[in-house]
Amino acid sequence: xxxxxxxxxxxxxxxxxxxxxxxxxxxxxxxxxxxxxxxxxxxxxxxxxxxxxxxxxxxxxxxxxxxxxxxxxxxxxxxxxxxxxxxxxxxxxxxxxxxxxxxxxxxxxxxxxxxxxxxxxxxxxxxxxxxxxxxxxxxxxxxxxxxxxxxxxxxxxxxxxxxxxxxxxxxxxxxxxxxxxxxxxxxxxxxxxxxxxxxxxxxxxxxxxxxxxxxxxxxxxxxxxxxxxxxxxxxxxxxxxxxxxxxxxxxxxxxxxxxxxxxxxxxxxxxxxxxxxxxxxxxxxxxxxxxxxxxxxxxxxxxxxxxxxxxxxxxxxxxxxxxxxxxxxxxxxxxxxxxxxxxxxxxxxxxxxxxxxxxxxxxxxxxxxxxxxxxxxxxxxxxxxxxxxxxxxxxxxxxxxxxxxxxxxxxxxxxxxxxxxxxxxxxxxxxxxxxxxxxxxxxxxxxxxxxxxxxxxxxxxxxxxxxxxxxxxxxxxxxxxxxxxxxxxxxxxxxxxxxxxxxxxxxxxxxxxxxxxxxxxxxxxxxxxxxxxxxx
Amino acid sequence: xxxxxxxxxxxxxxxxxxxxxxxxxxxxxxxxxxxxxxxxxxxxxxxxxxxxxxxxxxxxxxxxxxxxxxxxxxxxxxxxxxxxxxxxxxxxxxxxxxxxxxxxxxxxxxxxxxxxxxxxxxxxxxxxxxxxxxxxxxxxxxxxxxxxxxxxxxxxxxxxxxxxxxxxxxxxxxxxxxxxxxxxxxxxxxxxxxxxxxxxxxxxxxxxxxxxxxxxxxxxxxxxxxxxxxxxxxxxxxxxxxxxxxxxxxxxxxxxxxxxxxxxxxxxxxxxxxxxxxxxxxxxxxxxxxxxxxxxxxxxxxxxxxxxxxxxxxxxxxxxxxxxxxxxxxxxxxxxxxxxxxxx
Numbered sequence: 001x002x003x004x005x006x007x008x009x010x011x012x013x014x015x016x017x018x019x020x021x022x023x024x025x026x027x028x029x030x031x032x033x034x035x036x037x038x039x040x041x042x043x044x045x046x047x048x049x050x051x052x053x054x055x056x057x058x059x060x061x062x063x064x065x066x067x068x069x070x071x072x073x074x075x076x077x078x079x080x081x082x083x084x085x086x087x088x089x090x091x092x093x094x095x096x097x098x099x100x101x102x103x104x105x106x107x108x109x110x111x112x113x114x115x116x117x118x119x120x121x122x123x124x125x126x127x128x129x130x131x132x133x134x135x136x137x138x139x140x141x142x143x144x145x146x147x148x149x150x151x152x153x154x155x156x157x158x159x160x161x162x163x164x165x166x167x168x169x170x171x172x173x174x175x176x177x178x179x180x181x182x183x184x185x186x187x188x189x190x191x192x193x194x195x196x197x198x199x200x201x202x203x204x205x206x207x208x209x210x211x212x213x214x215x216x217x218x219x220x221x222x223x224x225x226x227x228x229x230x231x232x233x234x235x236x237x238x239x240x241x242x243x244x245x246x247x248x249x250x251x252x253x254x255x256x257x258x259x260x261x262x263x264x265x266x267x268x269x270x271x272x273x274x275x276x277x278x279x280x281x282x283x284x285x286x287x288x289x290x291x292x293x294x295x296x297x298x299x300x301x302x303x304x305x306x307x308x309x310x311x312x313x314x315x316x317x318x319x320x321x322x323x324x325x326x327x328x329x330x331x332x333x334x335x336x337x338x339x340x341x342x343x344x345x346x347x348x349x350x351x352x353x354x355x356x357x358x359x360x361x362x363x364x365x366x367x368x369x370x371x372x373x374x375x376x377x378x379x380x381x382x383x384x385x386x387x388x389x390x391x392x393x394x395x396x397x398x399x400x401x402x403x404x405x406x407x408x409x410x411x412x413x414x415x416x417x418x419x420x421x422x423x424x425x426x427x428x429x430x431x432x433x434x435x436x437x438x439x440x441x442x443x444x445x446x447x448x449x450x451x452x453x454x455x456x457x458x459x460x461x462x463x464x465x466x467x468x469x470x471x472x473x474x475x476x477x478x479x480x481x482x483x484x485x486x487x488x489x490x491x492x493x494x495x496x497x498x499x500x501x502x503x504x505x506x507x508x509x510x511x512x513x514x515x516x517x518x519x520x521x522x523x524x525x526x527x528x529x530x531x532x533x534x535x536x
Numbered sequence: 537x538x539x540x541x542x543x544x545x546x547x548x549x550x551x552x553x554x555x556x557x558x559x560x561x562x563x564x565x566x567x568x569x570x571x572x573x574x575x576x577x578x579x580x581x582x583x584x585x586x587x588x589x590x591x592x593x594x595x596x597x598x599x600x601x602x603x604x605x606x607x608x609x610x611x612x613x614x615x616x617x618x619x620x621x622x623x624x625x626x627x628x629x630x631x632x633x634x635x636x637x638x639x640x641x642x643x644x645x646x647x648x649x650x651x652x653x654x655x656x657x658x659x660x661x662x663x664x665x666x667x668x669x670x671x672x673x674x675x676x677x678x679x680x681x682x683x684x685x686x687x688x689x690x691x692x693x694x695x696x697x698x699x700x701x702x703x704x705x706x707x708x709x710x711x712x713x714x715x716x717x718x719x720x721x722x723x724x725x726x727x728x729x730x731x732x733x734x735x736x737x738x739x740x741x742x743x744x745x746x747x748x749x750x751x752x753x754x755x756x757x758x759x760x761x762x763x764x765x766x767x768x769x770x771x772x773x774x775x776x777x778x779x780x781x782x783x784x785x786x787x788x789x790x791x792x793x794x795x796x797x798x799x800x801x802x803x804x805x806x807x808x809x810x811x812x813x814x815x816x817x818x819x820x821x822x823x824x825x826x827x828x829x830x831x832x833x834x835x836x837x838x839x840x841x842x843x844x845x846x847x848x849x850x851x852x853x854x855x856x857x858x859x860x861x862x863x864x865x866x867x868x869x870x871x872x873x874x875x876x877x878x879x880x
Contacts, residue, residue, distance in 0.1 A: 326766070328765065328766060346768075347765065347766060347767070347768040348768030348769075349768075350768075351767070351768050352768075357766065359766060361762075364760075364762055365760075365762040365763055365765075365766050366763070366766075367760070367763065368756055368759045368760050368763050369759075369760065370759050370760075370825075370826070371755070371756070371759055375752075375756075379752070379756060379763075379767060380767045382749060382752065383749065383752070383753055383756075383767050383768065383769060384767065384768055386749070389749055397744065397748070398748055398749060399744070399747045399748060400747050400748070400749070400752055
């Protein structure tokens with residue numbers, strides 16, 4: 001790559017959010033007319049990097065970034081997206097930003113309309129110019145033609161299939177006169193395979209016309225197919241920057257998930273031992289209608305006493321599984337718990353049967369933020385198991401047993417090292433890690449036989465992460481409680497679980513032992529079956 | 537200085553300003569020839585009359601149904617109890633107790649239906665409750681005319697049917713609680729111990745209720761409905777219970793008010809209690825989703841204090857009736873103040 005060819009050059013870029021480092025020393029270049037495939041797990045720093053590039057407000061508000069970005073030979077530092085647009089960077093977001101009631105052409109040319117002067121606008125100024133509809137349609141059509149797709153510029157966006165909307169977004173970006181670089185953030189996520197293929201072809205056409213593209217996708221097949229160069233981000237660092245030629249999917253998957261250091265943390269496989277144990281819960285054809293985490297058809301056997309990890313990328317449905325079983329979202333299918341059929345959509349019944357759940361939405365579902373720690377910990381046990389209740393007047397009146405609640409709370413504050421003033425402190429005033437410990441204590445206080453823990457380490461610092469995981473492991477060992485842990489962090493699952501199931505597109509794609517090679521996990525996450533693992 | 541700031545923050549500016557205002561009214565009262573002991577007597581009596589209605593706000597606030605602008609639903613039930621008891625010609629303690637029992641029974645029924653309605657409008661409870669209050673009062677206006685009451689003491693004299701606008705309870709149970717264990721301190725100052733005692737019993741009941749399992753669940757529903765749902769609690773059921781409870785307490789509050797006032801005010805009268813009761817509990821320091829009995833006591837004393845003192849003191853001072861204006865500014869101002877702080 002010679003200097004002249006590089007359109008975008010990112011040098012030593014880093015970013016910190018409130019002391020939390022998300023990007024470190026990022027270096028890579030995007031050449032003119034080339035497609036760069038950017039891959040990384042959730043939280044690897046892709047979005048942050050793109051936000052920096054596009055000058056999004058969050059970056060400026062949180063104190064800017066480190067390092068330098070060169071665009072088209074000039075050093076740039078965009079203060080807001082309009083700057084980036086003017087410089088020639090277009091971005092297509094994961095969520096559509098189209099106006100449903102407008103036609104395709106109107107959407108493509110929104111705020112870039114060609115106008116004609118009229119009598120009124122001559123008097124009252126340019127804002128009252130009339131819109132030149134024929135020329136709008138014409139330029140919309142030319143943008144669509146560049147993409148090489150069939151779209152009617154006159155039809156309404158609200159009446160179009162999802163796949164077409166993605167093309168409209170892209171057409172809008174390439175319609176800008178000066179556009180030199182387009183960033184596509186997961187553009188194929190909502191597309192069917194054929195639509196995705198058309199999109200990939202369009203991208204190639206654009207690149208041949210001299211437009212550079214940064215293509216973000218978790219579908220590794222597309223990345224290896226269309227990219228000229230692949231950049232892999234992991235934990236906020238560029239781990240690999242390589243020409244795409246000759247790279248195979250397995251290799252990319254390994255780069256994406258593999259960490260160099262952590263290998264000794266990984267639990268050794270005990271799958272054989274686990275699978276001899278009796279089954280505590282069998283899930284058959286479960287579907288869950290949880291927005292953003294739809295579960296389509298999950299069948300799963302959970303063995304007594306194991307820690308089962310459930311992983312997968314965000315939005316693939318892994319969070320829907322526990323939420324559905326606990327009855328928090330509408331669900332269907334069949335669940336057999338300890339030999340008996342468990343009614344679905346019934347939170348109370350599930351908990352009465354000895355199943356507990358630590359929600360991923362800690363502040364929204366997991367805690368009573370405006371109540372004290374002891375309330376938070378003992379509430380479920382009180383409501384469901386009638387504990388922490390003291391009868392007066394021969395059982396006529398049953399009051400809360402504040403003393404027993406305090407004792408229980410103190411016990412868990414001690415055991416889980418919850419840092420607080422005392423058990424009366426409001427949950428709102430605790431740090432994220434300590435709030436999570438309160439959530440765990442709430443579940444432990446129920447003495448569950450099966451415990452679902454959803455994203456236990458999301459949004460808490462590394463020290464607290466370890467404590468939380470250790471607490472779970474210890475609880476599993478001491479009480480022989482079966483634990484199902486759902487997490488986006490594969491390393492975490494591999495360090496604690498006896499088996500790891502990977503969810504993709506609402507289904508269990510495969511179950512692997514924790515010490516299986518890392519690229520196998522990567523492939524499953526990307527929805528690619530390898531021969532051996534099959535259904536277990 | 538930091539201590540002062542902390543103190544101000546704890547108590548809140550509205551309470552401090554109103555309390556200082558009230559205190560200054562008491563200080564200047566003698567200058568304008570208003571007797572302080574009479575004033576204190578009035579404040580205590582009005583506290584006793586209104587406190588239970590203010591107390592009735594607590595269950596609904598705690599369950600997340602917000603401020604009960606629909607308190608007339610409960611008040612109407614109390615009125616029903618009162619007129620039915622009079623219809624039976626029951627006097628004295630048995631008369632008022634029967635009125636309460638009947639009132640509470642109607643309140644339970646009304647509250648149940650009112651609760652079902654509020655469960656369908658989650659998030660907009662307060663505005664819907666306001667409309668429910670008004671429309672229910674007007675519906676009952678028709679009922680008061682149609683229902684077959686016969687007692688000459690309560691029907692309109694000129695045609696012998698349809699209830700009067702004000703029905704005297706003089707011959708039935710006037711001041712029955714006020715005079716129970718009454719302590720006379722001076723000629724003008726006496727303490728209606730019985731009425732205060734009734735409030736104390738009701739307050740104790742509310743306090744005890746929120747110590748039970750159900751009470752705890754209601755508090756959790758109000759604090760975080762999603763949390764409660766994840767604990768297997770039926771949110772709708774808990775909310776309905778709280779609305780029924782609020783309505784039933786309001787019915788008792790109405791009857792206690794009537795026995796002290798001496799009249800049952802029919803027709804549109806219940807509408808006049810909604811805003812003052814809401815304003816009183818807010819003035820006491822309650823928020824839209826948390827309230828305590830202390831809030832009720834402080835709020836009722838401050839609010840009723842202002843209502844009692846402004847007409848007598850300020851009117852004698854400047855010879856213009858501003859009490860109504862101050863009442864409206866304070867009650868509506870408090871409500872606006874509290875609503876802007878919702879969710880903090």
